Amino acid sequence: MAEAPKESTSLISLLTLSLSFCVQCLEQKTFTVEEAVETIGFGRFHIALFLIMGSTGVAEAMEIMLIAVVSPLIRCEWQLQNWQVALVTTMVFFGYMIFSILLGLLADRYGRWKILLISFLWGAYFSLLTSFSPSYIWFVFLRAMVGCGVSGHAQGLIIKTEFLPTKYRGYMLPLSQVFWLAGSLLIIGLASVVNPTIGWRWLIRIASIPGVVLILVFKFIPESARFNVSTGNNKAAIETLQQIARINRSVMPEGILVESVNERRGRFKDLMHPKYLRTTLQIWIIWLGIAFAYYGVILASAELLERDLVCGSQASVTEEFGDHSQESQSPCHCHLFAPSDYQTMIISTIGEIALNPLNIVGINFLGRRLSLSITMGCTALFFLLLNVCTTSAGLIGFLFMLRALVSANFNTIYIYTAEVYPTTMRALGMGTSGSLCRIGAMVAPFIAQVLMSASFLGALCLFSGVCIVCAVSAFTLPIETKGRALQQIKHVGFS
Template identity: 60%
Template structure:
């Protein structure tokens, strides 16, 4: 009797087993079908130890860049004396440096979108440190200008460090953390002024140049701690490398990736200059380019204007109380004094003033309104410089104005990195940065040439540009606050 029931019982058991296995197989297959994007992975990992390391290393590229740029301001009186230069020749040094910066910003951005942010950052840092070291051996004005222009070409690639920070940072932390990168720029600027104060009177300007190269050399050693951007890897179809990078970040942050597998993408067409001016981004690109131009024009114009106002304030006339030129003035020599270095440091420290409030302002008002407010305020304070002031009041105005023009740079950097998709992000930032260098190239002739003859005209010109940029910022078509970073270009009407 039992033997007659065995086949039926066995069949029922077999059917139940098959059903269970089929159910498990479906669940496993369903789990395998789960996917996630880099954006979702970055958000799931959150902010942690990796991002602190990222901020310290990539932020330090700002230290190196700031020292190379500020070097132009502190060294101007020295080379004017050594080679008996005219005002336009001194201004030409800064202009040629930013010409190299302008030409190579777009080139580095183009290659970064094709070969990776990390590689271009490494190459550009090697380039800038090499030519910076050579500058210290220049014995003629012509060689000095050429070698500094090569430094400008290399330094322009440092913006890839900011791109890497932006692409690794969770969305809710971008507005809070990225402005802190300005601290590194301010550290570099302040350090360069202090080094000039200590080194130039004793060892000379050539040793100042050599020591100013050291941060770039140190960066070459620590770059290996930061991987290539996972967003970039996915955009070129290298999903395996992107997954390894995300695993590394999750492990450092003691976090976990989402369940499933990273979405594999087709090899995306890389962005071109024509994508920046098509129907989706034309207005954004044009307005951003002019804002970048005005931001750099105001920032570097103020840095150089500060030097001129300290050397010989053209607004108040001769501050020495004597109309007789001394022997140094006849020889084109008018070196900075201790009080001048102190005022430069105080005005530079003014940039720190915005940092504690930057995250709150940017996140509360949004990118566009914040930029419009700081640009408009910059224009007003440029006008106030037209008033003949005591050194104390002049220092106060320069202190506040440095905070405002620095804020302009912080906000426009964040906005530009967020508004463009991954396939053209470096190209977009690089192209806008190139336009900024046009403003930086013009600034020396306004701050060091026009200011000495027509100071009111020069300062009013700086003010007018800032106010125009304020209007353009307020009317930007896209607000990026809280917006996911785009990986590819949206379809028409998809914004």
């Protein structure tokens, strides 16, 4: 009988210890990737990330802008008609469209970094092959293959977005436009020197060099920690976050990393979920229209210079070129760019960063939706102003503003799309948007290079009308992502 109190005391002590242990378990600190990214903050790692991933824009711009500066040469070499020249650009974007969806699916399942590396290897390989094209058909096919590879470059933007703290995304991502500008200016500058001397084939070979160099430095950028967590690989995510903290000379949050990982990744039907359906459809409309306008401006600029479609220029053309101007009116006209034409292209291209400061202010203070709606509306207006009879300086001014506005549109929609979808479907959302975008890019050459020759005003009105539709769609988007944390899984509600 004397042992009973001791047994009761032992039982009570055991229960007390168990309860204390459970309380400690409940009090165990945890953190998410989002909280870790915010705690670590912005630092040296993000500067390196910005420079390396941003430089993918240099390679992409050189490959895309290449068609605009070699079109007059291949037209002359293979005696091409208008629709054949337009078909080259269309096939590049056809390859881009098909592979945007495929690479987006693969990136959400197997990683952003791997897909980015594969896309650069693919693009560099086929770009080099293009320079050896024996005929027009081979040129079209190989440039379409280059388009397939370039479609994966968007993963660089996704990696940047998933590593940047919230308050820096609205500032750093628009600054990436500087790299696209650098690539555009570089290819135009190279074309002005290389095309008249050693030819367009060497221009293509030189243009592939930045892509090859980038492949060598990708090893310094890790896989997205958000992607690793979404696949259940918390160990790799922790190692990546710890590495970033060391580079930034910062600290990790206390506790253990937790995230829900029961979501399937990269499913197309998730984009059609009722929570996302309206947003997805409107984003697709906007992407399609922005690409239609952007590449329309680029190709229309080249056509205005190559064909001298600007008001009042025909007399000067006759004086300068004599019989050559008659040749330029034939279906297979051969009119190469003069040094002044390259200068005009450079000036208008510089316009791509002219509105960057205002774009950054608009994105961060007005919000993504209103900012995009305003710039799209202004784009519509400046397309119509191209029809105004003006001087060469006036034309350059209009083209300058158009390039500035269409560039601002792309900045904003890139940021919005990367922010609005959760990690489990972010790359797919970007990939499908990029794919729809290329439909607009595929149609643009036939408007800017074929319809514009037949009806200048008709082509401009079509470009302007599409921009108005996009402005309305942007204004009515159901979600504003300004200041909003990146969502990790699809069942997290929108704020």
